[in-house]
Amino acid sequence: MSATVLVLNAGSSSVKYSLVDGDTGAALAVGLAERVGDPSGAAGILTHTDADGTKHRSELPLPSHEAALRAALGAFEQHGPALAEAGVAAVGHRVVHGGERFSAPALVDDDLLAAVADLVPLAPLHNPANLEVLAVARTLFGAVPHVAVFDTAFHQTLPEHAYTYAVPHQWREQHGIRRYGFHGTSHRFVSGETARLLGRPVEEVNTIVLHLGNGASAAAVAGGRSVDTSMGMTPLEGLVMGTRSGDLDPALHAHLHRQLGWSLEEIDAALNRESGIRGLCGHSDFRELERLLADGDPHARVAMDVYCYRLRKYVGAYYAALGRVDAITFTGGIGERGLLVRAQALAGLERLGIVIDAEANRTHSGAGFISPPGSEVAVLVVPTNEEWQIARETLGVVRAG
Known part of the structure; x- marks a missing residue:
């Protein structure tokens, strides 16, 4: 199967995207939509960098994450590479908070969306944006599977003594009060590359x-x-x-x-x-x-x-x-x-x-x-x-x- 993956990383007012060869790491295109849903009504900014490294910057209305994704689609069509010809095998989504439930990447379905919604109190700035992009992307790219990769997942191996706060038991059991950690995707990648460079x-x-x-x-x-x-x-x-x-x-x-x-x-x-x-x-x-x-x-x-x-x-x-x-x-x-x-x-x-x-x-x-x-x-x-x-x-x- 093709190794090409469209990676989406949604922030509260931005969407980063990359078209990546998952086997080699080669970036076929990258982009960033900024000022999404700006409360002042200011135009958004879309910067699309093609495979040759040429940057294409435009100002356009980006009232929502859906508008940002549609603008990214337009940039692929206008500046390349065309997604229809890139053989996209899947869409990978960075999701900030997976709580205790997700210790590994997971296929996106209705149950996963409900679980991510349940975790909004733990990440009120990020998980709502992640949810919006997950839903919109499934509509726009419905022909390929979608996978959620959680920023907290790598740290789910923390031992109990490392993730437990010294707070009342009911806080921990009923409200999920504990240490979760973030930047997990980066820590996983970098620790793996460190071992490779050490030759071990x-x-x-x-x-x-x-x-x-x-x-x-x-x-x-x-x-x-x-x-x-x-x-x-x-x-x-x-x-x-x-x-x-x-x-x-x-x-x-x-x-x-x-x-x-x-x-x-x-x-x-x-x-x-x-x-x-x-x-x-x-x-x-x-x-x-x-x-x-x-x-x-x-x-x-x-x-x-x-x-x-x-x-x-x-x-x-x-x-x-x-x-x-x-x-x-x-x-x-x-x-x-x-x-x-x-x-x-x-x-x-x-x-x-x-x-x-x-x-x-x-x-x-x-x-x-x-x-x-x-x-x-x-x-x-x-x-x-x-x-x-x-x-x-x-x-x-x-x-x-």
Whole structure:
């Protein structure tokens, strides 16, 4: 059967799409529809990149996710490759939250849609958009199977002691209050690629994966299985991120409410959108942070120190959780390009066998090692490829069926 998969990744106001060869990872086309359903009524933006790398950008009305998908279809027809000639074998959907029910990708049917709807309280910003695109795509691409790949699924192997919060039993049993973790598709892909670069079976390799983008998470992966991860019930827990606070005292909500009269919604919005690096130095873009650092800005220095200290703490914690670490791998936009972050986050860990080669860190390109040859713990940079991982998992379901 054909290996071509159309991968859809819906956000609350966007739709990313990729046409991927699931066997090789080759991207035949990629695109992004932005400002979907903009409340101001502003036109949406569709950027379609064809197989030659040429970008085609247009502004057009995108009042809904259905409109965005139809616009993507039009871009394929106008700029190629034509989907009718691409031999699409399946459509793979990134779904943010699968709760405890989904520990693997699953064929989309009415029961799955109902289950994803039941999980909306756990992901109120993302699962509704995922549901809308799932429903619309089944109408537009009804001739091929659809597969849901859940961002939380990889972390369903966490042991009970790692995912359990110390809260009343009924909270956990009746309301699903526990740690779920996110970025699972990326952590699965990167830990697998790390083992491949080490030349060892993934079942033999213990890896700490640091996925660092605007959202950031760490994962302890033992033999290909996630055993701990920094994000929790929501993506707010864990590392400092672009606009999210990461770990903090849970009593902060009550304190801000008592002292400032803020509502829970106002506090939640501030911790998710105005905190993290933005809260520390006024900018969430790491390129701007590095420019400010070069200018000697004291707020930028504090922001970088806090960011890297939190990373170093998680590396140490996951070293203890794993017992033996074969590799530490950086991925995500910041992980792949932030040489200052990589160097500072792992500084002072030489006693643990963790050393970065300064020249390799400065000059690396693509996937490879930035630790000296023969290091006790290999340090790598591996670009993530969630679209390929989704395509592979989608094909796995379809071919098995």
